[in-house]
Amino acid sequence: MEAVQQQAKWKGEAKTDLPGAKAELIWPLLEDFFGLDKWFPTLSTCIPVEGVSGKPGCVRFCAGFKSPVDGSDKQTVNWTKQKLLFIDPTHMTFSYSIIDGNVGFHSYVSTVTVLPKEDGCEIQWLYEVEPVEGWRLEQLDYFIGTGLNVMARRMEEALCAMEDALRA
Template sequence: MADNDDHHGKQEQPKWQGRACEELTGVKAEQIWAFLEDFFGLDKWFPTLTTCIPIQGISGQPGCVRFCAGFKTPVDNKDDDHEQSVNWTKQKLLAINAEEMTLTYSIVDGNVGFYGYVSTLTVAPKENGCYIEWKYEVEPVKGWRLEDLDCFISSGLQVMARRMKEALQAYEVIMQYSSSS
C-alpha cells in the first residue's frame, strides 16, 4: 500500500472547498442577518427545502441542531421511476457572532453523502446594500463533482437572497400602507 493511502485502502483526497457570494442592493446587512440568524427558519429561504425543524437546543445558540429535508440536489436522478428517497440532513450550529453577522454550522448526519461538511455564512454591508457569502468545505462526495456542489450552493444562495429581498420589500409596502390608513 502506498504511503498516501489511508487504512481503508483508498487514496485520501483533499477536502473540497468553495465559496458563493450574492449581492443585494437596497437592503441593509442587519435586515438580511435577521433572517439568517434564525437557524431553524432555513425552509423559508432555501429552494425546495420543505422541512426545517428544531431537534435540539434553541435557535441561534451554538449546539442547536436542525433537521432539514426535501431539498433537491444536482445529482438526484430525475428519470428514476422508482420511489425516490427524501434528501435530509441534521445540521449543528457551531458558532454565531451577531456583531460580525456570521454563523458556522456542520452537517452531523444525513443521506446525501456529505462528510466533514462545515459552512460559514457571513452578511456584510456594502455601498447601497449588502452581500451574503457562503464558504464551505466537505470531503469529496460520492457521485458528485465539485462543480455540482458549487452549483447547488450558488443557485441556492441566489434564490435565498431574492426571497429575503422580496420579503423585505413586501414588509415595506405593508408598513407604507398601514401608515397611510
C-alpha cells in the first residue's frame, strides 16, 4: 500500500492599520458581504448568488481579471463563490469560505476582524488553505496583504469623502 503524504494547510495573516478611522465606521464597509468589489483591488465584480448579505449562509460571486505573466495580451478571469460562515457585528468579525472557483483554492477559510485601537483601528485577515498549485505561501501572503492595504486606503478615502459631504 502506497503512503500518501499530505501537506499541512497553509496559514497566513495580514494586518493593516487605519489611523484616525474608527472601527465603528470601518465595520459597516466590511460587513457588506456583497460589496467586496468596492474595496478589493483585483475584483471587478461581487454579486449576490444566494441569501441576504450579512446573514450566515449567503453566497457571493467574485470575479476579476488576471493579467498574464507571459507578456501576452491575453487576460483571464479569476472567479470564486464565497459563503459567509459566521458573522458577529458586536465583535466586528466574520468568517467565509471559498466553495467554488477557478483559482485553485481548496478548503479556503478566512476570518476578517476590525480591531479598535487608541488611534483608529486595525483590520486583521486570517486565512487557511490547502497548498495552492503554482503558488508559494509567501506569494499568497503578499497578494492578501497588498489587497488588504489597498482596501484600507480605499475605505479611508470613502470615509473622508462622506465627512466632506456632511460638512458641505
